[in-house]
Amino acid sequence: ARGRYLVVVSGCNDCHTPGYMQNGGPKLPEKNWLTGVPVGYQGPWGTSYASNLRLVINGMSESQWLEHARKEFKPPMPWFNLRAMTDADLKAIYAFVRSLGPAGVATPAYVAPGGKVTTPYFVFVPRTDAQPVASR
Numbered sequence: 680a681r682g683r684y685l686v687v688v689s690g691c692n693d694c695h696t697p698g699y700m701q702n703g704g705p706k707l708p709e710k711n712w713l714t715g716v717p718v719g720y721q722g723p724w725g726t727s728y729a730s731n732l733r734l735v736i737n738g739m740s741e742s743q744w745l746e747h748a749r750k751e752f753k754p755p756m757p758w759f760n761l762r763a764m765t766d767a768d769l770k771a772i773y774a775f776v777r778s779l780g781p782a783g784v785a786t787p788a789y790v791a792p793g794g795k796v797t798t799p800y801f802v803f804v805p806r807t808d809a810q811p812v813a814s815r
Contacts, residue, residue: 682775685768686713689760694729713776714783719790719800720755726796727753728786736776744773753789755803 686692692699695713715731736744748769752758761769790796 681768682771682773682778683709685764685772686775689764690757691732691772694755695732709779710782712779715786717786717798719787719796719798720803721796721800722754722803723792724753725792725794726790726800727756728789728798729756730786731783732776733779733782734785736773737781739773741770741773745769748772 687705692704692707692712695715696707696711697714697716698711699707713732715734716729719726719728735747739747745766748761748764750758750762752761764772787798
């Protein structure tokens with residue numbers, strides 16, 4: 680239960696579950712949770728994808744997960760928040776995701792800047808559309 684709670688309040692589903700934000704969040708059945716999204720996030724770092732955590736975590740031991748969760752990830756993953764979690768928090772997430780079982784397919788691999796992207800993607804590049812203020 681604690682792992683489920685942490686997945687929800689930490690926003691893991693927001694990016695790692697297809698249609699989660701668009702379909703009312705936790706109303707989406709758990710069987711669909713954390714299976715990754717094949718839509719990229721593109722910025723100066725290249726194009727990254729929200730991985731299928733069900734496959735990633737089910738392929739790791741608990742100690743491998745703890746080590747994995749402490750590393751730096753490409754944007755927009757808030758890796759610094761994951762790294763700040765206690766071992767107990769991360770173990771609870773691990774247990775919850777493992778309880779869901781493996782499902783879905785792996786998401787596309789990271790694409791370096793300038794590489795060919797064959798999936799839809801969001802562009803994460805700051806810009807302004809501000810119009811100049813007319814002089815008085």
